[in-house]
Amino acid sequence: MASMHDLIEQIEDKRERERFRQVWEESIREKKFGLVFEPHLPELLPLPKVKPRRGDLVCMREGSLKNLWRVRRVANGIAFCVKPGADGQGGPVDPVQFSLDELLVVRQFGEPIFPALVPMDQVQNGQVGAPWHTLIEADNFHALQLLDYLYAGKVDCIYIDPPYNTGARDWKYNNDYVDGNDGWRHSKWLAFMEKRLKLAKRLLKPDTGVLIVTIDEHEVHHLGMLLEREYPEAHQQLVTIVINQKGVAQGRLSRAEEYALFCFNPAVTLAAHHDDLLSPDRGESKRFQTPRWEWLLRGGTNSRREDRYGLFFPITVDPALRKIVAIGDPLPPDQQPDLSNLANRRTAWPLRTDGTLGNWRVSPPTLRLLLAKGYVRLGGFDEARGTWTVLYLGQKAQKQIEAGVIEVVRKDEVTGEVEVRYTEAQQRSIKTVWHRATHDAGNYGSSLLRGILGEGGKFSFPKSLYATRDAVATVVRDRPDALILDFFAGSGTTLNAVNLLNATDGGQRRCILVTNNEVSAEDAAMLSERGLQQGDAEWEAQGICRAVTWPRSKFTILGHRDDGAALTGDYLTGKAVDRERARNFTQIGFVDPASIDTLAKKKQVVALIDGLPQTLVKEPGTFVVSDDHKASVLFDPSAADDWLEALEGQDHISDFYIVTPTKRVFDSLKVRVVELLGPLLVAEEEKRPMGAGFAANLAYFKLDFLDKDRVALKQAFREVLPLLWLKAGAVGPRPELPRGAAEPPFFDPAGTNFAVLLDEGAFRKFVKTIGKRTDLSVVYIVTDADEAFKDMADEVRHALRLVSPNVEVVQLYKDYLANFLINTRLDHDLNGQGGQA
Template sequence: MKMTTRAEAQRLIDKALKLGDAELAADIRAFANQREFGLVFEHNRPERMRLYGKLVSVGDTVQVMAPRGEKELDENRVCWKVESVTGGVAGLACVDVPGETREAALEDLVAVAEYDEPIYAGLRENGRVERGGNKPYQVVINGENYHALESLLFCYAGKVDCIYIDPPYNTGARDWKYNNDYVDGTDEYRHSKWLAMMERRLKLAKKLLNPQESVLICAIDEKEYLRLGLLLEQIFPSCGIEMVTSVISAKGVARTGQFSRVEEYLFFVRVGDADIGLGTDNMLDETRDSKEKIGKDVDWLGMRRREPSAVRGARKDQFYPVFVDIKTGHITAIGDSIPDDVARDTVQCPDGCEAVWPLRKNGQEGIWGITPPTARRDLEKGYIRSSIARRGGKRTITIKYLPEGTVSAIESGSVRVVGRNEDGSIIGRYEVEKGVIPKRVWNKKSHNAETYGSLLIGALLPNRKFSYPKSLYAVEDALSFTVAKKPNALILDFFSGSGTTAHAVMRLNHQDGGHRRCICVTNNEISEAEEKKLTKQGYRHGDPEWERLGICEYVTKPRIRAAITGFTPDGEPIKGNYKFVDEFPIADGLEENAIFFDLTYENPRMVEFGESFDAVAPLLWLRAGARGRVIEHEQKGFAVADSYAVLFTYAYANEFVETVSANPAIKCAYVVTDDEGRFASVAAQLPGRDVVRLYESYLRSFKIAAEGAVN
């Protein structure tokens, strides 16, 4: 419920209480608590996720897959509880129909979980590419993104600098699944399903974002942008939210009787103190360019505010005299602000001076753009000056100043002070590019989705197709406005598709030598047409013939590998050059490291007893910065890697503490113990480091994530 609506409800409650009708007040309160305002949809529509790859065991909820060669029917969506397992056959009890039982082969079962059920995920490495030396790794996770986000909360809660997502657009063209079914235009619940799906993931994403300063970027088209905007306002009520219109194909999509569609939209959600950086142009046209100012003098602006509302009294302490020497025309002093009821002609001028007030051309009293203390400080530094003009025998004095951005540029060195005028004001000259404020309509050749999305993937992965990829340079531009000044930024994309976001992050690193990291999460789904074809051939999800054609295996991983190595999957040098910013042959590759994981589902009891360390190990490495060696197996005593260490045996605690303390590169220390006191003892001896208790912290993280799913 919006705050304004809550306030109105409270006003009515207070009024009822004043009238002495407590029963009416209670009724109003009850009604307000159950009534939904704003964006209304079925938040809790069931979302069951199949946990492909999970070993089915007693107690699991499962579905029985269709026989090989047959398509799935409604009966294959019925949920069963595994009561027993004997010789590869499971005894099942129906979840929804008490007393109904059946048997099924284990190979025909797939575990399922509701979105709000705790799952305990791990990671299994299935490949890597290394060309980046000691740089951190770009990470690709193949798995259900909701569960991947829960896993990442253990590693990166409150640490992500930027999230860029390009979710399914819900066009009704059966291009995404809900409960393992394609959603089409005839589904009367398709908007609620899409909103429920997005809300659950955005709530987890919010927990991952750095609350001090971070940005969420979400691409969308005309089908859901209005609902998405309302959803973002509800989830991020205290954040600044802006929508950018981005032209992705100037030729447009012709639609009879309608406007030709040329655009998509980008929502930018600014968390905490995050702001949008400057660009090299305004993103819309060629009227402003960051290089046009190099070698030119800085621009002085009139100090009087120009907007219609800027009249005397509109702002406190901004109506005051500026005293100018009558003979030289130079500013001698800044006067004090005067009360609104005091006439300006009652203010006395110093001898030999005249007072300049913020007056409009029609004589109406206005206000200055800054207060007297700021004006005095800037006058002393040479950032304010007077300008005298003579027209028709009349002398006019204008007060000019350097705005805050120019002052910052002077103090940072991007504007050089080459001298001073007679009045002491500075002569400043632009030495480097002057950033340009980007506009909220983008129209750039580099953002063409066909040329720099589809055709680029064709160059990287000949004969492989991916539907509707983003332009590499469009994603690069969007990210640069948020992380250009953060060379060590952590970026997340949990609808990563073809891997454009990771590619763009690596390109940004190439441009400035940064060590930004990107975590890409994608599933390994295949298209509806391929699914029908493979089903007829007798294949299922999990078979090698099925998996090799999935998005992650067929496009995402090969694309990132090709971008780094400069070679196609067939070993041929990639043809063509990168364009626009930072032009060089694509075949040169990128000096980066990347690692690929499959999401796994672990038994919490096995984790608690230390029997699943191999699956948890990559999460420990990720939390420690995704750099250097992974401690892959549990061992006696303790183990030390490049950026973290794990204490397996408490008897070695003293030696562990000494080793970690002597190595400043170790930022994270894990302690395997069931004893809170022992953990606290080790943690107290390692101040300034991230000390984590295993496996309690891991298990608690997933439990909390599940509990938060229903709030």
């Protein structure tokens, strides 16, 4: 709009100028639909550590970033500069002289860039051959250009939390904070987001990629319209997330929510889950309903050794791995088991609660078959009985697996036991309103971050770790090798969430974080007062990437801070785990069983028990056992055998009420119930100690810019090498070419999945060297000759056809240079576009 006003002012005829102004203003007022915003000036990026060279755009270090000059030549510490485009206005232009120390190099979005990555740090806590996460310190627009070269069409999920544009100076446009007084702040924000969303689209898998953008009420409607325009083929859904149940009072309604806009590409399908993130009916415990594992120790009738000698046999255990190693044979009736070595916990016997010998529920051959299937698992060590609790999937669960009601999710590589869950018919689709206590941004965002970084760590409004995890997991729960990108990484919550998700389900998802190293407005003012400026070491140390994103990522992977202090607290995994709990027994001794001889009196007793309806009391009225209630009552101890028979298989009952004034009778019945049902298995949310860290690797880089000529002359291999490693999937240790070392004829780093031919003259030796490698994903060939590249690529594929049949062959540096020249044209389109949709 501002550019239109400028054009109108150039009309010389006053009457015509006024008429155009009126028409334009009327068209603005009467616009009823669509998205209208200005493209604004191209965005500018200051590079405080770069020395000005011929052709660079520069500004004064102490001046406005938008007051640009073009360096014509440099001599003796002096830059001779002209205004951009001045040479094309006819006639010679006298350059203005500046000291190099006065100038700041500026990159204008739309100019060609040739990026490199400078290694800053790394943390390795995962396996040597495992893929690496990546943290890039950079402005995210140029980082997205780089990522387009590395991962175009390969990203499963992009999750971003951009500035919300609240008017609270929470973001910059051309190095100036945008606040509530800026009349163009919405337009600037849309122009800012448009450029990045266009590039992000190129990274997503075209069929199954998903974009998630979190936002609040300030820009949610504008963002929705922008996404409809930029992602027309995607299905868009808006999710409301309760992030502060108390709400934030703003003089009107108290805001409790923010939003996540999901853009699903056409072939996306989402897996159902046990928690739909809204429904309260399952509660915090019922959310984790899983198929029941039964006690292998027999209870009730025929539960003594002498009742079934063929079911009395040892089970060999590896206590360190918590693994069942072998199933023994039945001990002959005339032999007694050697129980003297129970303390070493290497053998499980069917020992009853009262210390007598019992028996198992299935025979050794059957149990061996179940063990091979993963249907047997080790529970806890029962100190009272001096042996292990052994669990198995009973006949009901086995039939449900065969019928497809229960599915096997995975088999533990160590113990061999299966993880099972009810199939999607028993699960739920995720809702579009999320209301979970773990999504509270205060407790699980700000407080959690302080716990990781210590009280000195500060960051405004970090996301709840679990809200981020649930958003990402909604998309990649069934994609264990997914590639996830966050180019507004902030405090690093997304990587923390991906590591937690991987640790919970055994996935190897890889995460790429991008964030700048901006300091807050307050810190910038204080640093400036001390004479510091952007680029100074002390200034940069206060930036978000170096002070928050990197430390958080490093500390959470290792499980401790740099000073060695372990992180305290636990992560909530969202995964169910069975915990053994004692069943509750209550003696009702103030009532004589003979005195409650009518149903009405028995109902009066039941009325005293929470959660048990009186309608369950029916003739003959000696006890109450229900499939749907967790409490049971025995009114008449003389009917104990019938009561115990009714309790068979009722594992869900946790509370037992026995009407008897005699303590001995009560204790005896209590023992019989425990023997019959075993311990109560309660499904709880599994926790993971934060101090345990994560088995993950992370490489930290800073974006840099190369001289095109150095790349074209094949003089930048050392700088480009990290890109080649990343493009191949960041597998294995990141290789380096030591400074001062000559470039080899070819580069074949051990432990990685790529190789590089640098000298065409060494091609035969190169092919022979890599010919037996079974782990190659990418081969790079440095040559300017297209025909030669085609011939060499064909020969490489032929040589690797049996050992690495899916190898990709890439031409360097032509592929690299061409990619970023294409991006330059894209930038031109971006900077020239705006208007309406």
